[in-house]
Amino acid sequence: MTATVKTDAALFELALRMGDNALILGQRIGAWCGHAPAVEEDIALANVALDLIGQTKMWLGLAGELEGKGRSADDLAFLRDARAFRNALLVEQPNGDFAHTLMRQYLFDAWHHPMLVALKSSADKRVADIAEKAEKEARYHLERSEDLIVRLGDGSAESHERMQTALDALYPFAGELYAADAIDGDLAARRIAPDLGEVGKRYLASLKSTFEEATLKAPWDAATRKGGKQGMHSEELGYILAEMQWMQRAYPGAKW
């Protein structure tokens, strides 16, 4: 491996973005364990959280390797401050009621899966290998969240209303997932990552058909809320980190 590849700043950013999305969403849904509306949901959410934490280890492991400063996946997860996190704003939004949790999950999964499918053909083999593993998991996540969106959207009057409220609140965060910046442009040009605009087209088409079947109306024209990918987060992230990183911060250097 050449030195230029080792310190590839754009690739490092990609690994952080993918890893931080998985970590923060995994952290959020991990909090549901034991509190979900049915035992099957406790199990399913734990399963998704577990996959996401597994993916975090791979992406942040790669990020640490690319950075070349000896930081491990744990160092990156537990010892970075909010401004250094690169997750999209969507995944740090609060759990809210179960409708918000499901809607956040669906809006993420419907992007995550095609993104990983595209990353499977990345010019960087390490990225392609992680995507290969993660894509199978994300496919299952998407199947499950899409199915629930449809059933609850087209369910009772109350479930419909709750899903609609969640969609209204969360849709504005969807656009960040496929809004390309200079880093994305560079990675796409080198075929390390896909053209995000293309992923976005597929994403919006699948949202459209799912919401139609679910009898839900997305506020398609709402202004996009973004910034997380560049480290400009909502106030939520600080609290997530305060809880998640507390032990590593309170007992510096201890092994667990």
Place this chain on the structure above:
Amino acid sequence: MYAQMVKSTGERVKALDEMGPEERAFQERVDADIKIEPKDWMPEGYRKTLVRQIGQHAHSEIVGQLPEGNWITRAPTLDRKAILIAKVQDEAGHGLYLYCAAETLGVSRDEMTEELLSGKAKYSSIFNYPTLTWADIGAIGWLVDGAAIMNQVPLQRCSYGPYSRAMIRICKEESFHQRQGYDIMMRLCEGTAEQKEMAQDALNRFWQPALMMFGPSDKDSVHSAQSMAWKIKQNSNDELRQKFVDQTAPQAEYLGLNVPDPDLKWNEEKQGYDFSEPDWNEFYEVLKGNGPCNKERMEARQKAWNEGAWFRDGLMANAKKKKARRMAAE
């Protein structure tokens, strides 16, 4: 052990010649270690006792998600977080197998849930203690899952087929849980003075509650004889508690931790440890609902159930709509 003080019939055990032909055939099958299956004839007391025992066990798995789930968002490393999520997920899975096993006895999961939420059905006293530090996650895996295994290994041979089969699956996972708990404790004990202190503190707080998991002393255990004759209980509470102490005391020593019992010592003659009985007043208080976290545990389960009603109703409403559309299309 997740089922404590399961009420049986309260009557003395009948001899074979006091039984009618059906009951006698049933008891002979039990005596011959032939499994009883859902469609077989069974005494009403057997059915009811099993529903209580399996229900209590299932509820314990469900409530048991809470004290450990409490640390998922704070687990100190990604690996520990993943392992803890997997463990709590297993517990929910165990709850599900057990509810299914109880359903074969003619009681629905919703009925059992209502009984838990109304306070009528019990769950293990151990889950009413708080998890205050990360070491508590280690202590629970080591001691609580260790005690659960002591009880559940013999239950694999329980006379009721569906329960026995559920226990075989569950036991495989419980031994992984115990190992991960002990592994957390080892890491703490090899660590800094602060970490070791945390481990000792967790052992101090969980030792007695773990001993209580086996239920009251045999002399005060009024429901055991019938359950043992029916082979839905295989060993007495005191036998299992002794076995647990004999296994656990050397493990504590290996960790360099002190079991919080000044009377704990090896008894050469009985080839087992002598130890102090736990504080049974505390045990009965916890069972009555006066433990440190009873209120919080019940509130969390009630909240999950009540706030999830729209979700369950929404799915039912969708299933009905789909059925109606299918019928209209035909």
